[in-house]
Amino acid sequence: MKTVEVLFTPADFATLAHRDLRETVCVVIDVLRATSTIVTALAHGADAVIPVPEISAALAWRAQQPDVLLAGERDGLRIRAAQTGGVDFDFGNSPREFTAAKVRGKTIVTTTTNGTRALHACDGARAVLAASFLNLTATVVQLGRLAPENLLLVCSGTGNQAALEDTLCAGALCHQLGHAAEAALADSAIIAREIFRAAQSDLLAAASRSANARRLLANPDLRDDVAFCLREDVFAVVAEQGRDGAVRAAQLSGGGGF
């Protein structure tokens, strides 16, 4: 690897439109909760997860393909028929809802704002992975096999700002890359890695201070999502975005066991 860089905010990843990403592998991170939800759904057997920015885009998918499941919430509540002109969404955005019984073999269209924007910003990259703490090591193994020239860790952020939990996850990835990547780390990657190292003895406590975590922890129905999403290596699944925008469970490049 020649460069490992972390982008902290939407303003940062908006600059990717001007960069040649053909030799770059991008890893998009939205710990609370878009990429944690995607990874959970794929690990539980979903065929594909299609992130879209708006409710209207999700409804357009349903109109074309009546068997897709819809996921999304506004203000912490699952989207209901009254908001959509008659369509009840099947899920909110809590990863705990995406059980094998509900998702196996299904295509899920999910509304997220920052997560979708971050995934789109990586258009043109050699590969785009969706990562979370839940599939950290699987992602690192895949990166080792892809052996990209340049690695870009794209934190989705909170609104227009940096999100602590995404930075921690980017740092955990940099930490796992180990000594081989040391000389390639940009300052941004050093910042993320050192944040993770300082927090790793109690990751949940550290991440719980973030704006996103505090918002979720204040909601009795959503508070357990924080602990759910802060667990490392629950799923040995690699989530890769295809050219069609859908995220699917990827074969580990180069084959072999895991």
Place this chain on the structure above:
Amino acid sequence: MKTVEVLFTPADFATLAHRDLRETVCVVIDVLRATSTIVTALAHGADAVIPVPEISAALAWRAQQPDVLLAGERDGLRIRAAQTGGVDFDFGNSPREFTAAKVRGKTIVTTTTNGTRALHACDGARAVLAASFLNLTATVVQLGRLAPENLLLVCSGTGNQAALEDTLCAGALCHQLGHAAEAALADSAIIAREIFRAAQSDLLAAASRSANARRLLANPDLRDDVAFCLREDVFAVVAEQGRDGAVRAAQLSGGGGF
């Protein structure tokens, strides 16, 4: 204080053009080396330091005011007459050059790229301070007296990326704000503060891993700048940018000793 936020990159501070900064105090940080140089020059008695983005802008100042001193370098070397059509610059960009004997009572025009861009990005703010490790506590005292609604710590960065040493300095400021600011810290401010806390036992070693520091350390004439700029609280001077763009030593708001 209601909010304390850190901007890590030029892409982040470019978004300030769309924000109402009237209730915001901005602190611009360019540890290696623009704000360290400005603070050193003011501490040694310079009347004003005027940051400009290009050599041509510095020459325009000299043409209008023949007594201004010019500072700047390209590729680590002081700017020479051959590059300017006949004008030798008086200083490079090393803060160690700005001795009292040379700067007392003088106005200095200095070319920097990121530092100037960051200062301009804060146009319209209630106040704009230039900070470095060298005047950390003086800056914090001034912030306490200004008691801004919103505090924005603007890291100048390296090229288009985050700079570790600027993030460490922003974190040191957040650390010194103490418990009173705790609830106001955005995720970005928590990230910066935790980076600083993890590094503070050997700040020089931590900052020496940054891209800027490595570039300076590789140059025998400039390597001592790194240790010079990583010292805390050498100067009890507050550096404030006026509406005219010039940075001057400010009276501590509200009077009193220091």
